[in-house]
Amino acid sequence: KAGVTQTPRYLIKTRGQQVTLSCSPISGHRSVSWYQQTPGQGLQFLFEYFSETQRNKGNFPGRFSGRQFSNSRSEMNVSTLELGDSALYLCASSLKTDAGELFFGEGSRLTVL
Amino acid sequence: GENVEQHPSTLSVQEGDSAVIKCTYSDSASNYFPWYKQELGKRPQLIIDIRSNVGEKKDQRIAVTLNKTAKHFSLHITETQPEDSAVYFCAASSAGANFGNEKLTFGTGTRLTIIP
Numbered sequence: 001k002a003g004v005t006q007t008p009r010y011l012i013k014t015r016g017q018q019v020t021l022s023c024s025p026i027s028g029h030r031s032v033s034w035y036q037q038t039p040g041q042g043l044q045f046l047f048e049y050f051s052e053t054q055r056n057k058g059n060f061p062g063r064f065s066g067r068q069f070s071n072s073r074s075e076m077n078v079s080t081l082e083l084g085d086s087a088l089y090l091c092a093s094s095l096k097t098d099a100g101e102l103f104f105g106e107g108s109r110l111t112v113l
Numbered sequence: 114g115e116n117v118e119q120h121p122s123t124l125s126v127q128e129g130d131s132a133v134i135k136c137t138y139s140d141s142a143s144n145y146f147p148w149y150k151q152e153l154g155k156r157p158q159l160i161i162d163i164r165s166n167v168g169e170k171k172d173q174r175i176a177v178t179l180n181k182t183a184k185h186f187s188l189h190i191t192e193t194q195p196e197d198s199a200v201y202f203c204a205a206s207s208a209g210a211n212f213g214n215e216k217l218t219f220g221t222g223t224r225l226t227i228i229p
Contacts, residue, residue: 004156033217035219040221041221042119042202042219042220042221042222043157043202043204043219044219045216045217045218045219048216056216058216059114090156090157100145101147101159101162102147102149102157102159102217104156104157104158105156106155106156107156
């Protein structure tokens with residue numbers, strides 16, 4: 001069974017640009033969450049989608065957005081990139097409809113110059 | 114919202130000794146507490162979790178304890194081995210029958226180093 005797949009794995013952008021990251025969950029998983037990981041800050045929750053609906057959103061500015069497609073694949077977009085957006089962006093999928101194990105992808109490492 | 118504090122941020126122990134990592138949470142409604150291990154350059158993986166109707170859970174060398182009154186929970190690793198070296202994250206979540214992991218709040222992580 002394939003795990004959570006994130007693309008691209010690495011990318012470099014400049015300030016002001018925008019970026020789209022993709023996440024394919026484990027087959028059958030309908031919940032997809034996104035986290036930002038930076039040194040010292042741990043894993044910061046961005047948003048969670050379930051059956052194409054955003055169910056919750058973290059405390060990030062509106063430049064961060066996401067969506068989920070009917071096949072459960074998800075994308076997140078960051079517009080008007082800032083230096084502070086440099087981070088590892090992790091996607092996680094889950095099967096259960098209540099709290100349970102998150103299966104993380106390997107992440108997309110974004111560097112903003 | 115939920116706030117999870119994790120201590121210590123770094124921990125070094127001799128191989129074979131025990132390691133303890135502690136977390137506190139703020140939301141008394143939280144009822145699910147997982148621990149994730151992230152090895153260098155790899156994805157976080159669940160190692161153990163506990164729900165609020167249980168005070169302690171063990172899985173071989175790993176155990177988690179929960180004190181709901183004090184709102185803190187701890188990870189205990191006994192007989193540590195070099196492969197235990199990693200960053201460990203605690204987390205807390207409120208969950209109901211119709212909700213998912215919509216907002217799992219993580220601690221800032223503990224870098225555990227096992228000294229051979």
